[in-house]
Amino acid sequence: MSTQPQRKSFFLQESFSRRSFLKTAATAFAASGGLGLGACGSSLSGTGKNGTSGTVTIWDRSGDLFQVFDATIASFNKKYPDITVKHVPVDVDSKLPSTLATGVNVPDGAFYEDNNLPVLAAHYYDITDWIQPYTKDIVPFKLRVNTHNGRIFGIPWDLDPxxxxxxxxxxxxxxxxxxxxxxxxxxxxxxxxxxxxxxxxxxxxxxxxxxxxxxxxxxxxxxxxxxxxxxxxxxxxxxxxxxxxxxxxxxxxxxxxxxxxxxxxxxxxxxxxxxxxxxxxxxxxxxxxxxxxxxxxxxxxxxxxxxxxxxxxxxxxxxMGGSSFIIPKKAKNPHLAWLFYEHLVFSPEGYTHVYGPNKIYPGGLNTSLPSYLPALKKQLFQNPEGLGNQNLWEVATGTVKDIPGNxxxxxxxxxxxxxxxxxxxxxxxxxxxxxxxxxxxxxxxxxxxxxxx
Missing domain, CATH: 3.40.190.10 (Periplasmic binding protein-like II)
Structure with a gap:
């Protein structure tokens, strides 16, 4: 333990997330009278779990992103009508570590902050073979933080320039x-x-x-x-x-x-x-x-x-920050989870629905960028009024080439x-x-x- 006096921190816990911090800080601000706001994973090669029917259980945090991800299920089911997506709102930071450790009621996929990924690396599936067709088009920084011992076990999602x-x-x-x-x-x-x-x-x-x-x-x-x-x-x-x-x-x-x-x-x-x-x-x-x-x-x-x-x-x-998706080693339907995340992250229908104008964010999701380079070719979210309608997409995507990957x-x-x-x-x-x-x-x-x- 440190001998220094400790300051109160939103992050002094086993795992933390910037989205949880934003939610906590916004709640505190609203209470003050401000504006209220609603690697050693198992290899997938040869598993034989490559069907396209069944039920897949996906964990995400409750709130805005849960609703945005939930709205992509309809377009996913147009591709895979025989896959039922059981989308569950969960306090991922507190529940995922203990669930993976016990192996009981393990989801097929879950959202997780990048800084938390290495802690549970032994409990993730090795998805290297499945993600290989996309690796050359993923921002190097994001690919790196999802790679351990030369193998990839996380699906990179958002980029936070x-x-x-x-x-x-x-x-x-x-x-x-x-x-x-x-x-x-x-x-x-x-x-x-x-x-x-x-x-x-x-x-x-x-x-x-x-x-x-x-x-x-x-x-x-x-x-x-x-x-x-x-x-x-x-x-x-x-x-x-x-x-x-x-x-x-x-x-x-x-x-x-x-x-x-x-x-x-x-x-x-x-x-x-x-x-x-x-x-x-x-x-x-x-x-x-x-x-x-x-x-x-x-x-x-x-x-x-x-x-x-x-x-x-x-x-x-x-x-500064970022998050990805993981597929647990003990998932019942890992391939179905991969298909869902492949749609969400790498297909135009998926990333356009998440980042473009939608019911949750009428102007689109502008607090991050996709980490998939083809998704950056066309502006997805609208110019934010808070910045005087400046083209934030252009400014942010213009920095991506300069982000060190190591x-x-x-x-x-x-x-x-x-x-x-x-x-x-x-x-x-x-x-x-x-x-x-x-x-x-x-x-x-x-x-x-x-x-x-």
């Missing part, structure tokens, strides 16, 4: 051209110009205060530089120059007093946004959730652009929040230096997590 959200009107008022923000040094310089224009209460750059979310956030910055907490061989990479670049950036924002520290979309964060205190949000595409659904005064004033680079001319693409989630990723996530917060408290954050986190993870595997 990192973007820089900014207040267009505030930048115009301060004479800052968004195109001039090419590097993180440029972002700091722009933040100073905004503060000079709008006064000391304007601290333009969002600094994440939740330990779990801040670790996810930092991993986006790391992915942009082509690294992750561990490499493919499991070697720890935290105490390295790319991570030091990130810590130095966060420390500069803190010491130069140009950052507002808050939990993403918490009541305090939304208030700071609405009071013109925050003008820059380097985050995943799903931050559009704020301008679209939470922000009232500043709705329509936000825009998106690629992340700044760590050095001029460097990569401006990265990923990213690995450690099986102890969630447990590392008690160390790395907590130490990032100590940096923002001014209690640790950038170097100390990395050295201390690496030592704690090595001793308390890696050595005990």
């Amino acid at each position: 990192g973007l820089l959200y900014y207040r267009e009107d505030m930048l115009q008022g301060a004479g800052v051209d968004p195109a001039s923000i090419e590097t993180y040094d440029d972002l700091i310089a722009a933040a100073h110009k905004l503060q000079e224009k709008f006064g000391p209460t304007c601290k333009p750059i969002h600094l994440e205060q939740d330990p779990g979310v801040s670790q996810l956030w930092v991993e986006m910055f790391a992915n942009q530089q082509g690294v992750s907490m561990v490499n493919e061989e499991g070697k720890l990479q935290i105490d390295s120059q790319p991570y030091l670049n990130i810590m130095n950036f966060l420390n500069r924002v803190r010491t130069e007093n140009i950052g507002t520290r808050a939990v993403y979309i918490s009541p305090g964060d939304v208030a700071a946004v609405e009071n013109n205190q925050i003008a820059f949000y380097p985050w995943a595409i799903w931050a559009v959730y704020g301008p679209d659904l939470l922000f009232k005064k500043t709705r329509g004033k936000w825009r998106a652009m690629p992340l700044p680079a760590w050095k001029k001319g460097g990569a401006r693409g990265a990923v 990213f690995t989630y450690a099986p102890w990723y969630n447990q590392a929040i008690s160390y790395f996530g907590a130490n990032i917060q100590l940096l923002l408290d001014g209690k640790l230096t950038p170097e100390q954050v990395l050295q201390k986190s690496a030592s704690q993870i090595q001793t308390n997590l890696i050595a005990r595997q």
Whole structure:
């Protein structure tokens, strides 16, 4: 256990999901008077389970995505009229681990966050042979996080590109051209110009205060530089120059007093946004959730652009979060589950129904992108009003080619929040230096997590 005092985190649990976090944070915001919102898997070759009739049980979280996925069943049944889809709303994070461990009432397929995938890898089917026709057309990052020991056992679903959200009107008022923000040094310089224009209460750059979310956030910055907490061989990479670049950036924002520290979309964060205190949000595409659904005064004033680079001319693409689908090793009908996910992820009928305008999202699902490259060729969701009808699809898809593919989630990723996530917060408290954050986190993870595997 860490000897450091622990901060309350939405993510200090066995597994976490950004969608659960969004739901929890939105509930807290509504309660405050804000807007209420409704690898060693078994190989499939030679199993003999390749029929096209029967019942397939699919687990998804209740809520918006469940309804979106549910609506694709009709088009699936046009292809496979003899397959009955039993679509079950489940608290996947809490129920899936114990179900896979006991082998009792195991579903045929389930939705799962990418950071949670390695923990239960031994319980997944090896789908390498089935997915092979599509692998060359899957975003490399997503294929990598679903691959263990050279075999594929997850069906990549959404891609969550990192973007820089900014207040267009505030930048115009301060004479800052968004195109001039090419590097993180440029972002700091722009933040100073905004503060000079709008006064000391304007601290333009969002600094994440939740330990779990801040670790996810930092991993986006790391992915942009082509690294992750561990490499493919499991070697720890935290105490390295790319991570030091990130810590130095966060420390500069803190010491130069140009950052507002808050939990993403918490009541305090939304208030700071609405009071013109925050003008820059380097985050995943799903931050559009704020301008679209939470922000009232500043709705329509936000825009998106690629992340700044760590050095001029460097990569401006990265990923923050994401989810996939898994087929349990003990599934009764694994091939039927594969057919369902093949339809959902890789067929135009499937991904168009999910991401295009639908009953749940009249303008389409705009908080992520498909990870299947052919699905990116034609705009699926509409331009969001929260961004002044900017073409978010064009901005986000334009970064995909720059997303480094060599990213690995450690099986102890969630447990590392008690160390790395907590130490990032100590940096923002001014209690640790950038170097100390990395050295201390690496030592704690090595001793308390890696050595005990």
